Amino acid sequence: MSKGRRWVVPLGWLALLLVATFGMGQLEGVFRWIEADSRQVIYARADFVTLLGRHLLVVSVAAVLAILLGVGAAIAATRDWGRDFLPLVSQLASIGQTFPPVAVLALAVPVLGFGTLPIIVALLLYGLLPIVRNTLAGLEGIDPGVMEAARGMGMSGGQILRQVELPLAAPVILAGIRTSVTINIATAAIGATVGASNLGDPIISGIVNGNTAYVVQGALLIGLLAVSVDSLFSRLPLAGSR
Amino acid sequence: MIDLIHVTKRFGDAVAVDDISLSVARGELCVLVGTSGCGKSTTLRMINRLIEHSEGEIHIDDQQIRAFREETLRRRMGYAIQSTGLFPHWTVARNIGLVPRLLKWPKAKVQARVEELMALLGLAMEAFAGKYPHQLSGGQAQRVGVARALAADPDILLMDEPFGALDPITRQSLQDELRELQSRLHKTIVFVTHDMDEALRLADHLVVMHQGRIVQQGRPLALLREPADGFVESLLGGEDRGLKEAALLPVSQRMLPLGPRLLARERIGQHASLREALSVMLWRHAERLTVVDDDDLPVGELSLRRLVGVRSDE
Ligand SMILES: Nc1ncnc2c1ncn2[C@@H]1O[C@H](COP(=O)(O)OP(=O)(O)O)[C@@H](O)[C@H]1O
Ligand SMILES: [Mg+2]
Numbered sequence: 001m002s003k004g005r006r007w008v009v010p011l012g013w014l015a016l017l018l019v020a021t022f023g024m025g026q027l028e029g030v031f032r033w034i035e036a037d038s039r040q041v042i043y044a045r046a047d048f049v050t051l052l053g054r055h056l057l058v059v060s061v062a063a064v065l066a067i068l069l070g071v072g073a074a075i076a077a078t079r080d081w082g083r084d085f086l087p088l089v090s091q092l093a094s095i096g097q098t099f100p101p102v103a104v105l106a107l108a109v110p111v112l113g114f115g116t117l118p119i120i121v122a123l124l125l126y127g128l129l130p131i132v133r134n135t136l137a138g139l140e141g142i143d144p145g146v147m148e149a150a151r152g153m154g155m156s157g158g159q160i161l162r163q164v165e166l167p168l169a170a171p172v173i174l175a176g177i178r179t180s181v182t183i184n185i186a187t188a189a190i191g192a193t194v195g196a197s198n199l200g201d202p203i204i205s206g207i208v209n210g211n212t213a214y215v216v217q218g219a220l221l222i223g224l225l226a227v228s229v230d231s232l233f234s235r236l237p238l239a240g241s242r
Numbered sequence: 243m244i245d246l247i248h249v250t251k252r253f254g255d256a257v258a259v260d261d262i263s264l265s266v267a268r269g270e271l272c273v274l275v276g277t278s279g280c281g282k283s284t285t286l287r288m289i290n291r292l293i294e295h296s297e298g299e300i301h302i303d304d305q306q307i308r309a310f311r312e313e314t315l316r317r318r319m320g321y322a323i324q325s326t327g328l329f330p331h332w333t334v335a336r337n338i339g340l341v342p343r344l345l346k347w348p349k350a351k352v353q354a355r356v357e358e359l360m361a362l363l364g365l366a367m368e369a370f371a372g373k374y375p376h377q378l379s380g381g382q383a384q385r386v387g388v389a390r391a392l393a394a395d396p397d398i399l400l401m402d403e404p405f406g407a408l409d410p411i412t413r414q415s416l417q418d419e420l421r422e423l424q425s426r427l428h429k430t431i432v433f434v435t436h437d438m439d440e441a442l443r444l445a446d447h448l449v450v451m452h453q454g455r456i457v458q459q460g461r462p463l464a465l466l467r468e469p470a471d472g473f474v475e476s477l478l479g480g481e482d483r484g485l486k487e488a489a490l491l492p493v494s495q496r497m498l499p500l501g502p503r504l505l506a507r508e509r510i511g512q513h514a515s516l517r518e519a520l521s522v523m524l525w526r527h528a529e530r531l532t533v534v535d536d537d538d539l540p541v542g543e544l545s546l547r548r549l550v551g552v553r554s555d556e
Contacts, residue, residue: 143325143327143330144325145323145324145325145326145327146327146328146329146330147327148292148323148325148327149321149323149326149327149328149329149387150327150329151292151316152290152292152316152321152323152327152400153316153317153321153340153341153344153390154312154313154314154315154316154317154341154344155313155340155344156313159344163329164329167331168329168330168331
């Protein structure tokens with residue numbers, strides 16, 4: 001695949017996402033056919049660009065925090081001084097994912113109030129496991145001979161981490177981040193139930209008011225966003241096998 | 243140069259290395275040999291502190307190794323292992339330049355040193371510098387591993403079965419190259435192997451280990467002639483010992499000056515081993531060989547009686 005060609009597919013999805021976001025109004029005919037009974041068939045409480053922006057913001061903030069926390073914890077648990085915490089770290093990450101995000105929201109709202117904060121916490125916890133698990137797998141999967149040579153040559157712990165472990169584990173770590181972010185783009189929609197306005201809004205509002213057209217609009221944009229981001233990740237230079 | 247004084251290593255309750263004392267002189271190639279699990283690698287790795295010894299003292303140039311920072315100590319010693327441990331995401335040139343870069347040599351000096359080492363180990367610069375480890379054959383990868391170990395010109399080289407995974411022909415040519423290299427560089431080398439032929443071929447000083455202890459050490463010929471016990475004897479090849487000894491002795495040691503007799507038809511070089519001479523005799527059904535120098539000029543003769551060590555000839 002030539003350098004330019006590799007970006008064709010993700011850019012195509014991205015273009016489709018933008019067209020759908022800005023041009024949803026043009027599809028009024030289609031949605032009127034889906035939802036013939038309703039007076040209004042295009043979700044209008046907020047424009048889709050704003051909703052998309054907020055959706056992306058929530059997912060990005062949660063992803064950055066999950067990466068810092070997840071990669072950091074996995075690195076710490078694979079150092080000599082942190083080995084004792086290895087089982088604990090992987091267990092905590094698993095619990096984070098088995099705990100349903102809706103339950104996290106329910107628990108977080110009384111403490112953090114309505115709005116964006118509880119959904120960020122829920123996404124952070126939910127997205128941690130793939131990152132932690134893959135970072136651990138990536139670091140533990142390095143050829144022991146390579147690690148032995150690195151130490152035997154006189155590299156310090158920090159040099160080994162930066163120059164050997166992270167570069168070699170990068171493809172696996174990146175795959176974990178990709179899974180985490182893609183899942184969370186879909187999961188973020190439930191944030192609409194606690195007042196974090198994002199692409200989940202049309203869906204929730206559509207369910208509440210019995211307006212299928214709204215649901216389709218929200219779902220369509222979330223789906224396109226997830227596919228675009230996933231496709232971008234798959235084209236990152238590190239994501240392929242090295 | 244390297245002194246181990248009553249060194250013991252325990253892993254939990256298990257004793258991996260049991261009260262060993264060993265001195266390796268500067269410029270000497272010391273081979274640790276023994277069956278698998280007898281503590282060779284542990285001994286080697288205690289010298290560069292990849293493993294901390296439990297008891298005793300280890301000295302480098304009369305200084306305790308614990309007086310150095312671990313990284314400083316290791317950068318002073320080359321380390322080559324069977325699996326090579328080359329960094330798969332780095333090119334050959336970058337792999338070789340690792341330790342000089344750790345020591346913060348200027349870029350140009352690192353580059354020059356990498357070129358020098360690749361030439362020394364017969365790796366053509368244009369063909370190999372930009373290659374990645376997975377593109378190399380086993381023998382080439384091991385050459386790169388040795389080049390990397392030699393990169394910062396350390397006095398000491400630690401080698402853990404570096405040729406153990408190679409086919410016999412590649413292994414032998416790398417052994418010959420190591421001897422050749424050593425005759426020029428005079429490093430102090432500790433070399434671990436379980437292959438007695440390799441040990442005999444390489445060693446100035448041979449150390450036989452068994453169950454964490456040193457059972458005998460000395461010059462290879464001395465061990466062959468007087469093994470301390472049945473274990474050393476069987477490790478040295480039992481019935482094959484005669485052939486192993488013959489492989490260590492050059493023809494020039496047993497040949498007689500040219501006599502008045504006609505030259506024998508079959509020839510052998512004066513640097514060949516007695517074992518090779520014997521093989522030629524067996525193969526050619528010849529009792530006498532003419533010994534020739536590097537220019538193929540006759541310099542002496544070798545009879546079967548002389549070869550097997552019967553003193554008076556005729
Ligand atoms: N890190 C370790 N932890 C526990 N036991 C070890 C460790 N390394 C080596 N051993 C044990 O020490 C003994 C000697 O091992 P080693 O030095 O690797 O043997 P060799 O290199 O001669 O084959 C073996 O019984 C091995 O199981
Ligand atoms: Mg070993």
